[in-house]
Each structure stands twice: as structure tokens, then as C-alpha cells.
Amino acid sequence: MKSKLILTLFTVLALFSAGTAQDMNNVKYPEMQKISSRRKIVIPDIPGFVTLKCDFHMHTVFSDGIVWPTYRVDEAWTEGLDAIAITDHIEKQPSKEYISGDHNASYEIAYPQAIEKGIILIKAGEVTRTMPPGHLNALFLEDVNRLDVEDVTAALTEARKQGAFIIWNHPGWQAQQPDTCLWMPMHQSLFEQGLINGIEVFNEVEFYPVVLDWCINRKLTVISNSDIHDIISDAYYLETQPRPLTLVFAKEKSSNSIKEAMFEGRTLALFNNHVAGREDLLKELLTASLTIKLLGNAKDKNEKRYEIINNSAIEFKVENQKGDLLIIPGESTIISALNPKYYENSRIINLLTGSNSCLTTNLLYK
Ligand SMILES: [Zn+2]
Ligand SMILES: [Zn+2]
Structure with missing residues (x-):
């Protein structure tokens, strides 16, 4: 009985050590194999589509x-x-x-x-x-x-x-x-x-x-x-x-x-x-992309603090009525002190409605 047990133990040990020993004929490095994976282009749906x-x-x-x-x-x-x-x-x-x-x-x-x-x-x-x-x-x-x-x-x-x-x-x-x-x-x-x-x-x-x-x-x-x-x-x-x-x-x-x-x-x-493209579709896309939240007053009494979340990979370039540029990076959140008066007619300069025109919108709509 005892000898049987020892033999079993030896067999298990032999199997174990065989499993960890390096195969001298073929060594695989699976970690070097590039895994094919799908990227995500983040652009939101618009209402109804x-x-x-x-x-x-x-x-x-x-x-x-x-x-x-x-x-x-x-x-x-x-x-x-x-x-x-x-x-x-x-x-x-x-x-x-x-x-x-x-x-x-x-x-x-x-x-x-x-x-x-x-x-x-x-x-x-x-x-x-x-x-x-x-x-x-x-x-x-x-x-x-x-x-x-x-x-x-x-x-x-x-x-x-x-x-x-x-x-x-x-x-x-x-x-x-x-x-x-x-x-x-x-x-x-x-x-x-x-x-x-x-x-x-x-x-x-x-x-x-x-x-x-x-x-x-x-x-x-x-x-x-x-x-x-x-x-x-x-x-x-x-x-x-x-x-x-x-x-x-x-x-x-x-x-x-x-x-x-x-x-x-x-x-x-x-x-x-x-x-x-079409102005109405550009506006839908911008609206679907941005979530804008009023956080409160800023140091400058004409300004307010806004949190702007961009749910799209597209970086929006906003030019206000003074000509200042506000960049809203893709898939990011920014917090900015802005004077809403200057953003009533914001020009989104990378959303093109014609050879010489771009989408104009009230960015902060409040
Ligand atoms: Zn072709
Ligand atoms: Zn061709």
C-alpha cells in the first residue's frame, strides 16, 4: 500500500516537471502575436437616427x-x-x-x-x-x-x-x-x-x-x-x-x-x-455631442463657469463674437469661465456649411 502511494507521488511529480520543462523542439511566444481588435470611432447618434x-x-x-x-x-x-x-x-x-x-x-x-x-x-x-x-x-x-x-x-x-x-x-x-x-x-x-x-x-x-x-x-x-x-x-x-x-x-x-x-x-x-454638409444635421450632431452644465458664477461678474462634456471624437473649435477661440477636445470634459453674451452667435469653425461659411449657434443656450 505504502509503495503504491510513493509510486503515485513520483508519477505526479514526473508529470508536473515534464509540464514545466522547456520543449526543446518548439517554443511558442503567444504574447508576441498581435491580437486583432476593433477600434471605436466615437460619434453619437442623433435623434431618430x-x-x-x-x-x-x-x-x-x-x-x-x-x-x-x-x-x-x-x-x-x-x-x-x-x-x-x-x-x-x-x-x-x-x-x-x-x-x-x-x-x-x-x-x-x-x-x-x-x-x-x-x-x-x-x-x-x-x-x-x-x-x-x-x-x-x-x-x-x-x-x-x-x-x-x-x-x-x-x-x-x-x-x-x-x-x-x-x-x-x-x-x-x-x-x-x-x-x-x-x-x-x-x-x-x-x-x-x-x-x-x-x-x-x-x-x-x-x-x-x-x-x-x-x-x-x-x-x-x-x-x-x-x-x-x-x-x-x-x-x-x-x-x-x-x-x-x-x-x-x-x-x-x-x-x-x-x-x-x-x-x-x-x-x-x-x-x-x-x-x-447640411446646417440642420451639423446642429444635430453638435447638440448630440455636447453636454453643457452651468456650474455657477465666476470671479469676473460677467462670466459664468461651465462644464462642457464632449461625447464625440470630433474636436470642436468655437469662435465667439469677440473672435476668441474655445477648443473643446474630443471625448473630453472642460471647465471654462465664459461670458454667455459673447457665445450667442458662436461660430463652430470646423463645422462647414459652405465654402466660406460655418455653423453659427448659441453655444451656451442660456
Ligand atoms: Zn477610385
Ligand atoms: Zn477615380
Whole structure:
């Protein structure tokens, strides 16, 4: 009995020491494996709508991009986006010799990954022509192949027949409009036929202020897209700012709701801490972002102490009627002594309502 017990003890000890000994064939360092995790882009919902962070313009190896379609989904997930459209060029496929010319392929390859990661993937293509009309993205397509026709108006008419939302891309791209950013007679004609529904105000790292005026005056939807061809984290400083994003105010998080919101013009264009678009939406976003509390009197009897909580990643730059600048950093709380009289008509200088105008509001509303 005793010897049996000793033997069991020896067996346990032997097993224990074998478990802790270093394996001489294969040593793993799991702590060196980067864990893939999703970032959060903090932008609040507005009353009645969810705020979706979207990029409707990007390329893969199926046109002149350098990545496989599933990688666009992974990038979007990591960065904290809700929806993307892969928009490979219909008329420009430099790798066609090696990679299928089917224009639906990038969507079909990326789709299962999008389902797995909860990213809304929109079937799309980029109609790629010389100026005019230049490049246009058709979103929410059924069959991209049917847009591969010679006449550009026929291609866009086919897109509309499929229910597409059509965006005029990078109108101020200097390769196509070297001197000025022009709305040409052909754009007017397409617009009148309902073949331009929105325009990129931001593309890649560019801003076209004049285009913001076009959108406001013609009630066109403002769009901000990356047009990424390379790897997104190599192209932007994502640790501090997201890629260009279209904020879509949708009734719910779904492809159909995004489409409805885009046709209704319920978007804002965000890039480099500037938000551009309709005044009413900018005001809703500012109101949803800030919680302002009156704390009491300040030393100066004309001033009061306020606590301002910014529930958004966007840093608001407020210019009061005296021209003083108040910075409200993203996702932060500040306490400031302010004279409310000077903030009745505050200019929020990074919330843009036109090429030369910004949102004006009574910041302290008391
Ligand atoms: Zn383009
Ligand atoms: Zn493009």
C-alpha cells in the first residue's frame, strides 16, 4: 500500500516537471502575436437616427488596388467602420491578364467576410471616364457587369435602372481638372437626368470647398471617401484621425437604410476634424455631442463657469463674437469661465456649411 502511494507521488511529480520543462523542439511566444481588435470611432447618434461611419470608395487587385477584397473588410472592421463599398474601376483593370475580369468578383469574394465581421458591404463599381464627366461610383448595384458599356450615359442609366445611388468622385482631382474645379454642361445634364445623386467633398487627402456649395445649392448628398488603393494603415495616421468618412444618419443599421438616408441627403462628410454638409444635421450632431452644465458664477461678474462634456471624437473649435477661440477636445470634459453674451452667435469653425461659411449657434443656450 505504502509503495503504491510513493509510486503515485513520483508519477505526479514526473508529470508536473515534464509540464514545466522547456520543449526543446518548439517554443511558442503567444504574447508576441498581435491580437486583432476593433477600434471605436466615437460619434453619437442623433435623434431618430443611428450614425453610421462609412467609406464608399476603395479599390482591390480587381482594378488598380494592391489588396485582396477580404482585406478591405478586415481594415474597415479594425478601424471601427460600419459600412463600405468596394468600387473597382470598370474600365481600368491592369491585372486583367492574371485576375478575372468579372466586375462582381471583388464583392462576391469579400461578402462572406463582411457577414462574419458585421460590416455592411455594398455592391458597387467605379465608372471611369475622361473629364467630363470623370469618375462616378454607382452604389447598391445588382450586377456591375451590365455597366461595362461604351456610352457613359448608358452606363449610368443602367446603374439607375438597378436602383443605384451615383456619386461624382473627386471632381477637383487635378489630373482631370488641372486649373479649376468646374461643373460642366455634361454634369448639369447628368444631374437633370437624376444620374448624379451625391458628390465627394473629400477624397483621399483632398477637400473641394466649392463642391460643398454645389451640394448645398442643388440638394446633392455630401460624401467623403478614402479612394484607398494601398493599405489603409499605411496611408493615414489612424491612431489620431480616421480615414475620410461619410457619416450616414440611417433609420437602422442596414444597407437599405443607408440607401434611403443617402437619397434623402442625410449625410455629413468628415475628414481631418472638419465636418461638412447640411446646417440642420451639423446642429444635430453638435447638440448630440455636447453636454453643457452651468456650474455657477465666476470671479469676473460677467462670466459664468461651465462644464462642457464632449461625447464625440470630433474636436470642436468655437469662435465667439469677440473672435476668441474655445477648443473643446474630443471625448473630453472642460471647465471654462465664459461670458454667455459673447457665445450667442458662436461660430463652430470646423463645422462647414459652405465654402466660406460655418455653423453659427448659441453655444451656451442660456
Ligand atoms: Zn477615380
Ligand atoms: Zn477610385
